[in-house]
Amino acid sequence: MLIFILFFLQVVLQIYSCDGSLASLLPATSFQSSSHFSDSRAAYFAKLNKRDGGGGWSPESTDRSPWLQVDLKDRMEVTAVATQGRHGSNDWISAYMLLYSDTGRIWKQYMLEDNVGRLVGNVNPDSVVHHKLSQSIRTRFLRFVPLECSPSGRVGLRVAVYGCAYRSYVADFDGRSSLLYRFNQKSMSTVKDVISLRFKSRQAEGVLLHGEGHRVRSSSARMVVTLGSLLDDLHWHSVLIERFNKQVNFTLDRHTQHFRTKGDGDSLEVDYELSFGGIPLPGKPGTFIRRNFHGCMENLYYNGVNVIDLAKRRKPQIYSVGNVTFSCSEPQLVAATFQSSSSSFLLLPAPALILEDLSVRLQFRTWNLDGLLLSSPLISGQEPRYLILQISSGRLHLTHQTSALKMVNDGLWHSVSLNTRGLQIIMILDSEPASTIQLKSYLQPKDKHYFGGVFSSILSGCPVSQNDSSCLNPTMAFQGCVRLILVNNQPVDLLSVQQGHLGNYNQLQFDLCGIRDRCLYNFCEHGSRCSQTWSSFSCDCTGTGYSGATCHNSIYEASCEHYRLAGSTSGYFSIDPDGSGPLDPIQVYCNITGNKMWTEVRHNSSIAVRVRGSTLQKPYVGWFNYSASSEQLKALVSLSEHCEQKIAYHCRRSRLFNPWDGTPLSWWVDRRGEKRTYWGGFQPGVQQCSCGLEENCADMNYFCNCDADRVENDTGILSYKEQLPVREIVVGDTYRLGSEAMYVVGPLQCSDDKFLWNAVSFYQAASYLQFPTLQVELSLDVSFYFKTASPSGVFLENMGIQDFIRVELSSPSAVTFSFNVGDGPVVLTVKSPVPLNDRQWHWVRAERSVKEACLQVDQLPLRIIETPPDGHLRLQLGSQLFFILSFHASASEKQRGFLGCIRAFNMNGVNFDLEERAKVTPGVSSGCAGHCSSSAGLCHNRGKCIEKSSGYMCDCTNSAYGGPSCTEGNILNLTIISNFWSLQIWYQLHKEKRPDVFIPILSSLADGRLHRVHIQREGKDVFVDHENKKYTLSYDAAFNSMKSLTLGKVTGSDVLDEEVAHAGSKGFIGCFSSVQYNHVAPLKAALLNRGSSLVSIRGHLLESNCGALADLSTSVSRLGKFLEINTKVIKLRIESFCIAFNCCTISGIFLVLNVGRHIISII
Helix, strand or coil, X not given: CEEEEECCCCCCCCCCCXXXXXXXXXXXXXXXXXXXXXXHHCHHHCECCCCCCCCCECCCCCXXXXXXXXXXXXXXXXXXXXXECCCCCCCCEEEEEEEXXXXXXXXXXXXXXXXXXCEECCXXXXXXXXXXXXXXXXXXXXXXXXXXXXXXXXXXXXXXXXXXXXXXXXXXXXXXXXXXXXXEEEEEEECEEEEEXXXXXXXXXXXXXXXXXXXXXXXXXXXXXXXXXXXXXXXXXXXXXXXXXXXXXXXXXXXXXXXXXXXXXXXXXXXXXEEECCCXXXXXEEEECCCECEEEEEEEEXXXXXXXXXXXXXXXXXXXXXXEECCCCCXXXXXXXXXXXXCCEEEEEXXXXXXXXXXXXXXXXXXXXXXEEEEEEECCCCCCEEEEEEEECCEEEECCEECCCCCCCCCCCEEEEEEEXXXXXXXXXXCCCCEEEECCCCCCECCEEEECCCXXXXXXXXXCCCCCCCCCCCCCECCXXXXXXXXXXXXXXXXXXXXXXXXXXXXXXXXXXXXXXXXXXXXXXXXXXXXXXXXXXXXXXXXXXXXXXXXXXXXXXXXXXXXXHCCCCCEEEEECCCCCCCCCXXXXXXXXXXXXXXXXXXXXXXXXXXXXXXXXXXXXXXXXXXXXXXHHHHHHHHHXXXXXXXXXXXXXXXXXXXXXXXXXXXEEECCCCCEECCECECCCCXXXXXXXXXXXXXXXXXXXXXXXXXXXXXXXXXXXXXXXXXXXXXXXXXXXXXXXXXXXXXXXXEEEECCCCCEEEECCCCCCEEEECCXXXXXXXXXXXXXCCCCCEEEEEEECCCXXXXXXXXXXXXXXXXXXXXXXXXXXXXXXXXXXXXXXXXXXXXXXXXXXXXXXXXXXXXXXXXXXXXXXXXXXXXXXXXXXXXXXXXXXXXXXXXXXXXEEEEECCEXXXXXXXXXXXXXXXXXXXXXXXXXXXXXXXXXXXXXXCCEEEEECCCCCEECCCCCEECEEEEECCCCCCCXXXXXXXXXXXXXXXXXXXXXXXXXXXXXXXXXXXXXXXXXXXXXXXXXXXXXXXXXXXXXXXXXXXXXXXXXXXXXXXXXXXXXXXXXXXEEEECCECHHHHHHHCCCCCCEEEECCCCECCCCCHHXXXXXXXXXXXXXXXXXXXXXXXXXXXXXXXXXXXXXXCCEEEEECCEEEEEC
């Protein structure tokens, strides 16, 4: 059964000419006010441009809450208002609030699109300020409430109202009634529907529209879509539902949600009838399945049919259930808004007790966790006593006892009553069970009750004029709405309080409830949870992978390249390629140790899969589920310079293509779901395998090995990144006798972040790059690196009519982020203790959200400023982003342009291709020299940083290490035997004298593990880092005339000590890694320069990971292997030597350095 239920929806606004004057012809009685200064300044003198009388309206000087009201005599559609000061005076209003109402009671505040309720007024008495309403309002009464007046005068006002007539078809539902719209046929089937209505509700829930059919019975086809909040505010709300096939647009007031319906068909089939206002039970008139709607509907249209008009004219298509009337009854409920959590209060005198019992009843609604609702001072002969009702941690507490577990800070109306009966206090919250407190003595209330206020005259909980020593401060004041106050069963007239005839008050608004749902438009991003108080909201970022006031900033790096630059080694990492964009982070494996840095995204089928029995009619299909979605994979591929994926197809009589006509028998499916028939390379249009491209197939009659129809394999690298990764593989030729296939698809591998070093140089002061503006109305973040020698310059700017953003180097040591969203310019500046124009790379990140703005430069402290809670939210910018702009679009004088380099520019998760735009922009060039000067630590182990136009490279010539950052050691196997157990260092600086022998390691090193030794000599001092030991030579000498450096077995030398020579003749078994003498790297030279005259090698030299050395046995051939390098003369007073080795035998000599008459041996 298909059920369609609609709760509280919206009508479309028609655009037509509606700007006529509505107030100019109104009688004097249509203008009313809270007070007037004199008869000549009464309300009826407040028409725009009117000069008679006192030239406008002014209130009494003692009026605490002045207002001017206009009665339009009927509900009209209002599209604009205008204000003017009082003629011939210094009186005007510079800011005001606009309220509207159908009845002159229960007012609602007009809000701008940003939920800003403060309208800009005048700056002099006679100029006219027009305000066109962003959303027209249908109302009869308008009320202008001054907020600020002339600085040199007082409040003075003349007004005009513009709009047109409004026609309304109204129906009133009493909560037990409904309207049934019956079809001419048994059921109605539609592919397109448009439903519009407006409603005003007296309760928090109720059925507006219901229809059902019997074609679809699966509950999985049902959908629930929720919009709106606080819809029981007794004001009109608009609903519009537009459906075409499965696409639905659902609009409530200003908010629209787009979604697709579930199910198989595109049509909506509804049986018999549609019901409005309730769901009657079949066969039982007046009985309803769900709670009925209680309130008014107007202009109810279903596919162009005016349902209320048909009902009013008693047409047979409409059947009325219960009491449906055609005028809207208005409840006379007066609410008061407690605006301040520190100074709002309502003081009421206590009516006479009935039989000495106290009773208080009221309704309230709030978002705050804490607040004081009621305090009644009690008569006591000892210490002061109070009856206190407060909200604490979201729950009601009565005299410090909790009432129930029910939370009351949910924004809904709650009813609470207190009654004293003898020695008991009974409290009832909504429909909860009553809570009872036993008293020790009878309560004797004093002559007053405080509602909503704190108990301290200092904090304005009591009137300032009343110095009451009984004032306390147990909690913060209540901030929210209160209505229907009864004290001792006598209702409180809040309008009398407003007029000063009853009690006292502070910071209250009467006859309106100003509650707002600040989470209704959820500004919390990336699935974070929104919570709110009366005046603000907050976002819980827990578990989202994002941080910041609105969970906008990703806590992860954008790529593996960022982790590499931060010093990380290979491992699993979370990366976020689109940064603050909508996509979630991805878990990848960062392979940082190879010659290239690879980002690997793995899937669920990494092992070989065998396939038998497949045909083209019933092919085998293998799916690959990656650890990332298609959108995430697309973002990663777009960010990377190169991507590839290995695919291997092993075959036994399983062909890839039909040899007769070339029809594909097997294929793979790319990221977009498209069929691909190439099996290697980066040329998608070529229907070949790698062997065909390389012309080395086993049978040159075919372009794939497997097409020879024998046991073969086709292995290739797919590198056309726009089609990666592989989503499916389809095998269709394993049905013949003995036919079989086996495939393996490797992980997606991507390398090189192409935007990290995407840089441009600005060499003309007037040069700039221009880009289309992104959607940055509610949140904006921009980050980039800059390098300059100029003292100042504008990095980027965008100007709207009034709003703007700008990031600039405002001085040699300061970066400034400034913007305006309508509340005036905001400026954030970060000052550096050192100059920023030092030709070094500096990082800048600026962010602006509806909650805060922040600016960070390098690792300097973050500069943060909070935005006003009721200020403008949306940043209205121009259509173009002037990036690195040299002057303001609206300024009269030019600003200094930026000269220098910018790279890695990112805005809201979108990387800007600066280099591409620079190719067609004068004064700007692609690339930027000088990456190395400010990126210390890019190249390690004596590697030299070499500039490139878009990045850098490390020259590892003088390093014992290799790889992109000179961090990867070269490893060498040596097979030599000697008779020494310990590590010994021999220095022989004079041939005639005995050598100095040091033994830093006495234990056996034949444990198969890697040992590192760093030896450094400074004059007579020798430092060995392995044990942090220092040794002293018997004499000092400078090394000169270096002849050779030998690793491994030493033969034919007559300069060695006999003991050393003996060890050298035996050799060494083990492996070396990263050997370096000063700037000489012998292992690396031997491996990379085979055949060079400078390097001579005896024996078999090969690279190894040393992983199997521990398994070597004594049966290994004892042939010695050595490495000798002839070098030029080196003269140094300080020598540094570093070696790492892995030893599997008990002894051996592994290095002899012969420098003229000087010899160093390590055994």
